[in-house]
Structures are given as structure tokens and as C-alpha cells.
Amino acid sequence: MVRMNRATSKDGTSIAYERLGRGPAVILVGGGLDDGAENAPLAAELASRFTVFNYARRGRGASADTLPYAVEREIEDIDALIAEAAGPASLFGASSGGALALEAAAAGLPIDRIAVYEVPYMTDDVVQGHYVQYVNELKHALGGGRRGDAIELFMRLAGSSEDDIAGARNSPLWPGLEALAPTLAYDAACLGDGRPPTERLARITQPTLVATGGVPDPHTGGLQPGFFDAAADAIAATIPNAERLIIEGQTHVADPAVLSSALARFLTD
Missing domain, CATH: 3.40.50.1820 (Alpha/Beta hydrolase fold, catalytic domain)
Structure with a gap:
């Protein structure tokens, strides 16, 4: 161990x-x-x-x-x-x-x-625009205590399908992901404007x-x-x-x- x-x-x-x-x-x-x-x-x-x-x-x-x-x-x-x-x-x-x-x-x-x-x-202007929108929506989700919504936002940004998101929500791993949700803002800060x-x-x-x-x-x-x-x-x-x-x-x-x-x-x- x-x-x-x-x-x-x-x-x-x-x-x-x-x-x-x-x-x-x-x-x-x-x-x-x-x-x-x-x-x-x-x-x-x-x-x-x-x-x-x-x-x-x-x-x-x-x-x-x-x-x-x-x-x-x-x-x-x-x-x-x-x-x-x-x-x-x-x-x-x-x-x-x-x-x-x-x-x-x-x-x-x-x-x-x-x-x-x-x-x-x-490196693409359109994708970077989507990222800026994600950061704003992430701030509101975390500010409102909606950790699950924050994870969904991240998964969509990363290109996950709706089926992937639904599967994750029903997974036993979901509570652990919600515990980590506030750190999504930390990763966003590391990426700056993207x-x-x-x-x-x-x-x-x-x-x-x-x-x-x-x-x-x-x-x-x-x-x-x-x-x-x-x-x-x-x-x-x-x-x-x-x-x-x-x-x-x-x-x-x-x-x-x-x-x-x-x-x-x-x-x-």
C-alpha cells in the first residue's frame, strides 16, 4: 500500500x-x-x-x-x-x-x-467563444450550489454526448464528481481565456x-x-x-x- x-x-x-x-x-x-x-x-x-x-x-x-x-x-x-x-x-x-x-x-x-x-x-474563435460562455455559466452554477449542473456543463464543453451525461449521472461515481465540481473553476482559471x-x-x-x-x-x-x-x-x-x-x-x-x-x-x- x-x-x-x-x-x-x-x-x-x-x-x-x-x-x-x-x-x-x-x-x-x-x-x-x-x-x-x-x-x-x-x-x-x-x-x-x-x-x-x-x-x-x-x-x-x-x-x-x-x-x-x-x-x-x-x-x-x-x-x-x-x-x-x-x-x-x-x-x-x-x-x-x-x-x-x-x-x-x-x-x-x-x-x-x-x-x-x-x-x-x-485556437478557433468559435470554440473560444463557447469556452467563455461555459466559464460564465459555470460561475453561476457553482455560485448557486448546482454542482451537478456544473459537471454537465463541463462534460458538454468536453464534447460528451447527452447519453454520456445521463450515464454519468446514474453512475455510482457521480457523488464523487459532485464533490470535485468546485475545482472546475480552478481548471478554468489555469486556462485563462482559453x-x-x-x-x-x-x-x-x-x-x-x-x-x-x-x-x-x-x-x-x-x-x-x-x-x-x-x-x-x-x-x-x-x-x-x-x-x-x-x-x-x-x-x-x-x-x-x-x-x-x-x-x-x-x-x-
């Missing part, structure tokens, strides 16, 4: 994390509605070659939260985990967690390498892997074709030392064994 550890962020917030394996340090940054569970299989795969820090972002799982929220506080959380690693660490961020990882690197944290997978930046923050991304000097899968996810079928690839291309074109990779045969939630192999090659190159 993996032991739960705790790091204390600059504002006093307690951040829960699991530490696995031995070797160079890598911190896994989860995406929307993830309390660290989604990255747990990847952490197990990477642990044969790395010291892996798989943490629950603030407001999720066993981690505490301190209001008001700010992206800068989440960057400080990562800094606290780097301190736990006792030196520079690499970051891997999935989906909106990739946006947070990039913001942490742009802020100047002592990061060795950065890898991101399918960051949902928007567009790639080119000015900040250009500050990143570390080697950066920008990856996508080669297969559309059945649960994000409502997104325009090439959505994640267009975002990844924009990121890779902006970061001076970026490598663009398509991991063939993978959807938005990649197979941990396949993803860990690609990450290991990049992180030890």
Missing part, C-alpha cells in the same frame, strides 16, 4: 501526495475532476525508473483548500512538492493539468523537463514534450476534429525547446504503459 504524504504550500495549505519508486523526480499534475486517481496507474508504471510524486491538487481528495483561489497558489503547491523532492523535478501534466504545468514552468520554478498531454487550449498564452509560454526554456494521442476519444466526440492537435501545435511553435509527439493509438486518457514508455524516453534523453 502506498503511503499518503503531505507537503505544506506557501499559504499553509496541506497538499496530499503519494511517493513511489526511486530515481529522478517527476511530479504528475492531474486534469479536470481528477483527485490523483487517474494518474495512479501511470505513477505505478513510472515508478520502476523514477521517484514519482502523484498529488491531489488543492480542493481535491485528501488535499486541503484555502480561499480565495488563485493560479499562483497552485503554482506554489507544485513548488512545495519540488521542495519535497529536494531538488529540481520534471513535470507531467495531463489535459488542463498540462496548462498548470506550463504556467509553473513559465513562472520560473526549478523544473528540469516538462511533458504535457492534450492540453485543451483553443487561448494559448504565447507570451508566457515563450519564457519556458526547459526541454518540453508536447504530446497528443492519435485517436479521437469516444467521450469527446463533440469536439472539432484535430482540437488537441491544433492546441499542441500552437504550444510547440511557441516554446523554444519543444518537441511535438503523436502517441499513436491513444485517446484523451492514454494507456499508462504506452504513455510511461514515451515519457521515460523523453525524461531520460
Whole structure:
């Protein structure tokens, strides 16, 4: 059984994390509605070659939260985990967690390498307009305590069908999703206005892997074709030392064994 550890962020917030394996340090940054569970299989795969820090972002799982929220506080959380690693660490961020990882690197944290997978930046004006509308509706839903409605908004934004949403509502996982609903606003803050923050991304000097899968996810079928690839291309074109990779045969939630192999090659190159 993996032991739960705790790091204390600059504002006093307690951040829960699991530490696995031995070797160079890598911190896994989860995406929307993830309390660290989604990255747990990847952490197990990477642990044969790395010291892996798989943490629950603030407001999720066993981690505490301190209001008001700010992206800068989440960057400080990562800094606290780097301190736990006792030196520079690499970051891997999935989906909106990739946006947070990039913001942490742009802020100047002592990061060795950065890898991101399918960051949902928007390069299309119409899609970006839908995102701005989503953020406004999300604020009203959460402000009114309508956590279920907030999750539905997120699922529709991500391209889920009405059948997918109905299935999720009837799933035993739904109460857990509702518990995480307030953190959807945190992910939205990490994405800003939804567009790639080119000015900040250009500050990143570390080697950066920008990856996508080669297969559309059945649960994000409502997104325009090439959505994640267009975002990844924009990121890779902006970061001076970026490598663009398509991991063939993978959807938005990649197979941990396949993803860990690609990450290991990049992180030890």
C-alpha cells in the first residue's frame, strides 16, 4: 500500500501526495475532476525508473483548500512538492493539468523537463467563444450550489454526448464528481481565456514534450476534429525547446504503459 504524504504550500495549505519508486523526480499534475486517481496507474508504471510524486491538487481528495483561489497558489503547491523532492523535478501534466504545468514552468520554478498531454487550449474563435460562455455559466452554477449542473456543463464543453451525461449521472461515481465540481473553476482559471498564452509560454526554456494521442476519444466526440492537435501545435511553435509527439493509438486518457514508455524516453534523453 502506498503511503499518503503531505507537503505544506506557501499559504499553509496541506497538499496530499503519494511517493513511489526511486530515481529522478517527476511530479504528475492531474486534469479536470481528477483527485490523483487517474494518474495512479501511470505513477505505478513510472515508478520502476523514477521517484514519482502523484498529488491531489488543492480542493481535491485528501488535499486541503484555502480561499480565495488563485493560479499562483497552485503554482506554489507544485513548488512545495519540488521542495519535497529536494531538488529540481520534471513535470507531467495531463489535459488542463498540462496548462498548470506550463504556467509553473513559465513562472520560473526549478523544473528540469516538462511533458504535457492534450492540453485543451483553443485556437478557433468559435470554440473560444463557447469556452467563455461555459466559464460564465459555470460561475453561476457553482455560485448557486448546482454542482451537478456544473459537471454537465463541463462534460458538454468536453464534447460528451447527452447519453454520456445521463450515464454519468446514474453512475455510482457521480457523488464523487459532485464533490470535485468546485475545482472546475480552478481548471478554468489555469486556462485563462482559453487561448494559448504565447507570451508566457515563450519564457519556458526547459526541454518540453508536447504530446497528443492519435485517436479521437469516444467521450469527446463533440469536439472539432484535430482540437488537441491544433492546441499542441500552437504550444510547440511557441516554446523554444519543444518537441511535438503523436502517441499513436491513444485517446484523451492514454494507456499508462504506452504513455510511461514515451515519457521515460523523453525524461531520460
